[in-house]
Amino acid sequence: MVFESFAAGQSFLLWSTFVIALILGAVVNKTNFCTMGAVSDMVNMGDSGRMRAWLLAIAVALVGLLALEPMGLADIGAAFPPYRAGQLIWAENLLGGLMFGIGMTLASGCGNKTLIRIGGGNAKSVVVLAIIGVIAYFMVNPFPGTDQTLMSVLFYDWIRPLAVNVGPSQDLGTLLGGGNAAAVRLALGALLAALLLYHVFRARDFRRSFDNILGGLVVGLAVVAAWYVSSNLQVSLDGESYSLRGYVQNWDFLADSGAGKPADSRPLSPQSFTFINPMGQSLGYAASGFDSGLLTFGVMALAGVIAGSLLWALATRSFRLEWFANGRDFLNHVVGAVLMGFGGVLGMGCTVGQGITGVSTLAVGSIMTFGAIVLGSALTMKVQFYRMVYEGEAGFLAALITGLVDLKLLPARLRRLEAV
Numbered sequence: 324m325v326f327e328s329f330a331a332g333q334s335f336l337l338w339s340t341f342v343i344a345l346i347l348g349a350v351v352n353k354t355n356f357c358t359m360g361a362v363s364d365m366v367n368m369g370d371s372g373r374m375r376a377w378l379l380a381i382a383v384a385l386v387g388l389l390a391l392e393p394m395g396l397a398d399i400g401a402a403f404p405p406y407r408a409g410q411l412i413w414a415e416n417l418l419g420g421l422m423f424g425i426g427m428t429l430a431s432g433c434g435n436k437t438l439i440r441i442g443g444g445n446a447k448s449v450v451v452l453a454i455i456g457v458i459a460y461f462m463v464n465p466f467p468g469t470d471q472t473l474m475s476v477l478f479y480d481w482i483r484p485l486a487v488n489v490g491p492s493q494d495l496g497t498l499l500g501g502g503n504a505a506a507v508r509l510a511l512g513a514l515l516a517a518l519l520l521y522h523v524f525r526a527r528d529f530r531r532s533f534d535n536i537l538g539g540l541v542v543g544l545a546v547v548a549a550w551y552v553s554s555n556l557q558v559s560l561d562g563e564s565y566s567l568r569g570y571v572q573n574w575d576f577l578a579d580s581g582a583g584k585p586a587d588s589r590p591l592s593p594q595s596f597t598f599i600n601p602m603g604q605s606l607g608y609a610a611s612g613f614d615s616g617l618l619t620f621g622v623m624a625l626a627g628v629i630a631g632s633l634l635w636a637l638a639t640r641s642f643r644l645e646w647f648a649n650g651r652d653f654l655n656h657v658v659g660a661v662l663m664g665f666g667g668v669l670g671m672g673c674t675v676g677q678g679i680t681g682v683s684t685l686a687v688g689s690i691m692t693f694g695a696i697v698l699g700s701a702l703t704m705k706v707q708f709y710r711m712v713y714e715g716e717a718g719f720l721a722a723l724i725t726g727l728v729d730l731k732l733l734p735a736r737l738r739r740l741e742a743v
Contacts, residue, residue: 325557329570330583332556333591336567339552340620341627347545347596348442348631353639354538356380357436358674359427362700367708372532375523376539377678382519383543384595384683388550389512393505397554399684400492401568403592404600404671406686407492412671413691414485415478419670420677420692422662423599424699427674428707430659434598434673438625442632444642447652451660452602458664459603478669495685512685546680549595553620567591583615590619595683597676599667601625670695702726709740 326332350356354376361373391397399407427433430451432440437455440448462473491497496508523539524530557564560577570577571588578584585591590604601621608617636642647653667673670692672681678696681689705726709717721739728738 324552324555325559325564327559329558329567329578332558332567332570333585336553336556336591336620337618337623340549340623341630343545343548343552344596344624344627345631345634347542348439348628348633349635350538350541350631351435351628352439352443352632352635354534354541356535356538356542357432357439358678358696359432359436359700362424362428362697363704366701366704371526372529372535375526375529376535376542377674378519379523379536379539380542380546380679381682382516382523383540384546384679385512385516385519385685387543387547388683389509389516391547391551391554393509397550398593399494399550401592402684403589403594404597406671406681406684406689407494407497408688409488409491409493410486411489411493411688412483412486413688414482415669416671416677416688416691417695418482419666419668420695421699422666423670423673423692424666424696424701425703426659426662426664426666427696428659428700428703429655430663431656433675434602434663434667435596435628435675438598438628439632442629442634443636445645447645447647447656450653451656451663453606454657454660455599455664455667456602456606458661459599459668460606461603462665462668463600463603464607473665474668477665482669489687493687495687498687508685515685542675542679546595546675546683549620549624550593550680550683553595554593585619586614586616587619590621594620595680596624597621597672597680598625598628599663599673599676602664603668698730701730705729713740 324335326335355373356376357373358377361377364370364372365374388397388399392399430437431447434455437448437451441452458473465472489498492504494508495511497504499511500507529535556567558567558570565573565577568588568591571585571591574584601619601624604617604619604621605625608614608622611617633642647656670677671688672692674696677689677692682693702723706719706722709722709725710719717740724733725738725740727733728735729742
């Protein structure tokens, strides 16, 4: 897609993102696609329906990217965030994922679900969004009058040295294939997608669930569509073509004036849906008085998901205002939001941003974050369950160890509480 001006290309990116996100928001609301709910159903009821919908979304996104990348229609090497970076921040992936999984359980949903709930009238989620936005913003932006961020103050000095340089790229194709990275990536991706699809559709109940199939398909296709659009926008000038990011990086040589220049070129890179860092971007955009230079893919994605969810809620008359039930409910949501804000930036994404978008790139860090999110959420549910059943008489450590036994991560002889 070639445009004669940067403004036209940027406008197409932003509004395309909004439309894709609008559809995503409406369908996720309609189908109750929810990653935290998927873990909850598995842990508490043994129901795998929504987990299979999540895995279907991963498979669809993976297949889509496997088709786009060999044809040069998706430039994942230049993606924002850099999923395939050669520096594997494994400690941040694991810690961030665990924090995010715990947080989304306490706050009744992940970043995407928070937006869906806002569209449906849930005022609790507005508070969650605001807290995540503040933390995500200051994790990457300095405090006023300083050069310090939350990341630099709290994490960088001790956690970043743990990162490992794995070479030019951390995707499985490069790590296992060396000079044949593209071929190995294609083969591994196809095998993984086939296994996921087999696992998903082997369940008769899932095959009969229209909503779960629709939710998984649409979420996966939305991720693919965003990769495609954001990777294929060019500005033609005097016979030369520039990507949107490349144009901004050469703005002084290509543009007639400074009017319309984005504040940062990175959000114009190839990308797909993720929701935690964009919450920080949205806060910065609003705090600036809606400066157009801060209007990004992520901001439009958030707006689109909320609008889509709202439209579905209004169309089906399911819009309901909801507030905190009590002080404990408020505290749980606040703590959950804080953990999601820190964890989502540390782990470089959320259940969609890493669990679907990131995994579609076959990046090792994304796969690690995905696993850590699931583990953090499942363990939190186990601890909550045992403390509820034992009416507060069970200690946190006993509930935690018993939860690990239930999840088969510790031997049965270490069980502290009787199975219920």
